Amino acid sequence: xxxxxxxxxxxxxxxxxxxxxxxxxxxxxxxxxxxxxxxxxxxxxxxxxxxxxxxxxxxxxxxxxxxxxxxxxxxxxxxxxxxxxxxxxxxxxxxxxxxxxxxxxxxxxxxxxxxxxxxxxxxxxxxxxxxxxxxxxxxxxxxxxxxxxxxxxxxxxxxxxxxxxxxxxxxxxxxxxxxxxxxxxxxxxxxxxxxxxxxxxxxxxxxxxxxxxxxxxxxxxxxxxxxxxxxxxxxxxxxxxxxxxxxxxxxxxxxxxxxxxxxxxxxxxxxxxxxxxxxxxxxxxxxxxxxxxxxxxxxxxxxxxxxxxxxxxxxxxxxxxxxxxxxxxxxxxxxxxxxxxxxxxxxxxxxxxxxxxxxxxxxxxxxxxxxxxxxxxxxxxxxxxxxxxxxxxxxxxxxxxxxx
Amino acid sequence: xxxxxxxxxxxxxxxxxxxxxxxxxxxxxxxxxxxxxxxxxxxxxxxxxxxxxxxxxxxxxxxxxxxxxxxxxxxxxxxxxxxxxxxxxxxxxxxxxxxxxxxxxxxxxxxxxxxxxxxxxxxxxxxxxxxxxxxxxxxxxxxxxxxxxxxxxxxxxxxxxxxxxxxxxxxxxxxxxxxxxxxxxxxxxxxxxxxxxxxxxxxxxxxxxxxxxxxxxxxxxxxxxxxxxxxxxxxx
Numbered sequence: 001x002x003x004x005x006x007x008x009x010x011x012x013x014x015x016x017x018x019x020x021x022x023x024x025x026x027x028x029x030x031x032x033x034x035x036x037x038x039x040x041x042x043x044x045x046x047x048x049x050x051x052x053x054x055x056x057x058x059x060x061x062x063x064x065x066x067x068x069x070x071x072x073x074x075x076x077x078x079x080x081x082x083x084x085x086x087x088x089x090x091x092x093x094x095x096x097x098x099x100x101x102x103x104x105x106x107x108x109x110x111x112x113x114x115x116x117x118x119x120x121x122x123x124x125x126x127x128x129x130x131x132x133x134x135x136x137x138x139x140x141x142x143x144x145x146x147x148x149x150x151x152x153x154x155x156x157x158x159x160x161x162x163x164x165x166x167x168x169x170x171x172x173x174x175x176x177x178x179x180x181x182x183x184x185x186x187x188x189x190x191x192x193x194x195x196x197x198x199x200x201x202x203x204x205x206x207x208x209x210x211x212x213x214x215x216x217x218x219x220x221x222x223x224x225x226x227x228x229x230x231x232x233x234x235x236x237x238x239x240x241x242x243x244x245x246x247x248x249x250x251x252x253x254x255x256x257x258x259x260x261x262x263x264x265x266x267x268x269x270x271x272x273x274x275x276x277x278x279x280x281x282x283x284x285x286x287x288x289x290x291x292x293x294x295x296x297x298x299x300x301x302x303x304x305x306x307x308x309x310x311x312x313x314x315x316x317x318x319x320x321x322x323x324x325x326x327x328x329x330x331x332x333x334x335x336x337x338x339x340x341x342x343x344x345x346x347x348x349x350x351x352x353x354x355x356x357x358x359x360x361x362x363x364x365x366x367x368x369x370x371x372x373x374x375x376x377x378x379x380x381x382x383x384x385x386x387x388x389x390x391x392x393x394x395x396x397x398x399x400x401x402x403x404x
Numbered sequence: 405x406x407x408x409x410x411x412x413x414x415x416x417x418x419x420x421x422x423x424x425x426x427x428x429x430x431x432x433x434x435x436x437x438x439x440x441x442x443x444x445x446x447x448x449x450x451x452x453x454x455x456x457x458x459x460x461x462x463x464x465x466x467x468x469x470x471x472x473x474x475x476x477x478x479x480x481x482x483x484x485x486x487x488x489x490x491x492x493x494x495x496x497x498x499x500x501x502x503x504x505x506x507x508x509x510x511x512x513x514x515x516x517x518x519x520x521x522x523x524x525x526x527x528x529x530x531x532x533x534x535x536x537x538x539x540x541x542x543x544x545x546x547x548x549x550x551x552x553x554x555x556x557x558x559x560x561x562x563x564x565x566x567x568x569x570x571x572x573x574x575x576x577x578x579x580x581x582x583x584x585x586x587x588x589x590x591x592x593x594x595x596x597x598x599x600x601x602x603x604x605x606x607x608x609x610x611x612x613x614x615x616x617x618x619x620x621x622x623x624x625x626x627x628x629x630x631x632x633x634x635x636x637x638x639x640x
Contacts, residue, residue: 005516016504314500317461318514318561319489321482397461401496 006324010331020300021336027296028340028380029347031289032373036348036365038282041355044363046275052194053268059231060131061238062262063224081220082249082258085208088224090248094240096233099127102221104211110164110204112175117163121177121204123211131227139171139186142207150209154182158190159202180214182206234265286373293340294380301333301388312392313400326393333385334378341377345370406473408569408601409435409458415466416453427453428464429624435603440595442612443605445621452573454621455605459492459571460484472568489518493562497574499554501546508533508542511561518565532560536590552583559590563600572604576611588614
């Protein structure tokens with residue numbers, strides 16, 4: 001007897017008892033659906049965390065001023081005013097460093113077009129757009145020669161554009177920043193919220209030299225953004241920058257540094273570790289629910305074998321080999337489990353879409369996890385179907401035929 | 405010609421806790437092709453045990469059994485199953501049709517296990533149903549049929565593989581007089597018109613009277629074995 005013929009027999013037997021078949025599958029259906037929903041939400045959450053980290057900039061390190069000890073009084077981090085554009089240029093020469101941009105922040109009122117708006121005016125270098133992976137939407141970014149000559153040019157963020165130029169294109173227009181007229185050369189593309197909910201588009205970028213000259217009147221920068229050539233290089237680059245800056249700032253060995261370096265790879269690693277814990281947790285839920293579903297299948301199959309004793313006796317009498325009976329019941333259990341897994345995956349997928357639409361969460365179901373869930377369901381069916389199938393195949397046909 | 409069934413000194417013991425029950429105690433019998441044999445006897449006479457052994461559902465403790473010339477004790481369990489599927493037909497007192505399965509699908513069942521092609525299967529099953537006069541209920545399920553109709557479906561199922569022998573275990577035991585008569589008339593017609601060999605187990609003399617030969621069992625032995633030509637003639 002062929003496998004296909006046995007499969008057809010099993011399918012017929014299951015269809016003859018539709019309600020029971022569906023009830024038997026319910027455990028697996030709910031288990032797999034729950035797994036798919038949690039995987040969908042979990043993977044979606046991990047992806048959006050990853051995307052947020054990437055939106056900060058790829059392979060980025062941030063060099064910040066550290067604490068300063070003035071006559072025993074220590075300022076907090078950022079209190080030191082020792083980080084300079086020259087430090088940035090020195091760092092740019094290090095191997096493994098792709099680009100460096102100073103960042104000088106100040107909050108001020110920006111006026112244009114009869115509107116005014118308080119925003120963060122940030123002095124940066126043209127490399128900023130590469131480091132932060134933040135291209136312009138229209139116009140162009142200012143150039144190194146703008147930086148060299150401290151030109152009065154500005155690139156506006158989307159939020160600033162909406163508030164100052166709600167109807168017209170800002171490129172080529174003039175904005176007053178601290179009463180100094182700047183020409184708008186470009187508009188940044190939208191970046192959205194940062195990981196901590198800050199509107200990254202509420203900004204105006206100008207050459208850092210212009211910022212130092214006209215806004216802060218100082219020579220030190222707020223921070224240095226450094227991009228490593230490769231994510232595997234960030235730790236090495238961090239060590240080199242530490243060495244370089246200790247040397248440049250003449251930090252005596254054993255004394256605390258007047259700067260600190262934040263490595264975004266650390267944050268990314270933490271995030272992916274969180275993701276891994278989540279994955280282990282999901283696998284735990286999955287195995288428990290599939291185990292429960294499998295026990296349900298075994299239970300119902302044992303009942304089914306007892307209830308169908310006469311039928312089994314008859315099948316044997318008309319010529320079914322023991323192995324065919326074994327195979328038929330094994331296939332019945334496997335079909336139940338696999339179909340349950342498939343239905344569960346479908347319902348789980350629909351529920352995930354529902355969650356994503358009502359709660360507005362980003363979700364994503366990897367196809368591999370669907371295949372894994374269904375495949376595992378099939379294994380559960382084979383495993384838990386074996387004992388009932390074996391019992392059926394070992395029945396004595398004469399006693400089975402007499403069974404009441 | 406080789407007899408369909410040939411048993412010599414057939415013995416069947418059932419071991420109990422402290423003793424052994426001898427259900428068959430040295431039975432010799434031979435059934436030729438085309439015979440219609442009724443096996444009679446009271447409960448415990450060994451007639452059911454005999455039928456189970458002849459039907460290859462059970463193995464004897466001692467003696468020889470040749471089915472269509474083949475020594476059965478040499479066959480494996482799978483060979484026995486295959487022989488049942490290809491050479492034997494069964495009719496039971498309780499019909500034993502699959503519920504929620506149409507008549508024609510029930511008749512197909514032995515061919516499913518014999519590995520017959522699905523299209524040939526359907527055609528042969530419909531033909532067998534026609535032979536028992538039930539072609540019009542082919543797509544009805546057992547619970548929509550009367551007892552007599554169900555038993556005739558079971559008979560169609562038993563003959564669909566063109567078996568060398570049909571075994572019927574109290575086939576009229578659950579039927580009323582009229583249906584019993586119909587079923588027995590059908591058996592007789594199949595035997596006479598198509599030459600099908602039938603072994604029927606019953607304890608009712610008027611059912612056994614339809615057969616051409618009546619073998620009576622008592623205490624595991626054959627008490628009498630007589631041709632019933634005269635009785636049969638009287639019935640006609």
